[in-house]
Amino acid sequence: xxxxxxxxxxxxxxxxxxxxxxxxxxxxxxxxxxxxxxxxxxxxxxxxxxxxxxxxxxxxxxxxxxxxxxxxxxxxxxxxxxxxxxxx
Numbered sequence: 001x002x003x004x005x006x007x008x009x010x011x012x013x014x015x016x017x018x019x020x021x022x023x024x025x026x027x028x029x030x031x032x033x034x035x036x037x038x039x040x041x042x043x044x045x046x047x048x049x050x051x052x053x054x055x056x057x058x059x060x061x062x063x064x065x066x067x068x069x070x071x072x073x074x075x076x077x078x079x080x081x082x083x084x085x086x087x088x
Contacts, residue, residue, distance in 0.1 A: 018082035027053040058083065
């Protein structure tokens with residue numbers, strides 16, 4: 001499955017909204033966990049949050065594809081588009 005440029009342009013806000021949520025969720029959780037639980041300083045905890053959110057987007061999509069959860073065409077396109085926007 002590849003990113004459909006027509007869907008990405010015509011999808012409006014849906015891929016962008018999904019990308020923001022899929023990036024910010026792991027970013028906030030990992031940043032706070034590394035700051036408070038691992039006692040890292042501010043910059044290092046932000047880097048940990050960035051790495052966690054970046055890995056989550058690609059890894060999460062891979063798991064969904066392998067388990068066949070992207071068989072719905074619109075759902076699969078939304079996930080691929082959101083992952084593409086997140087990686088940019």
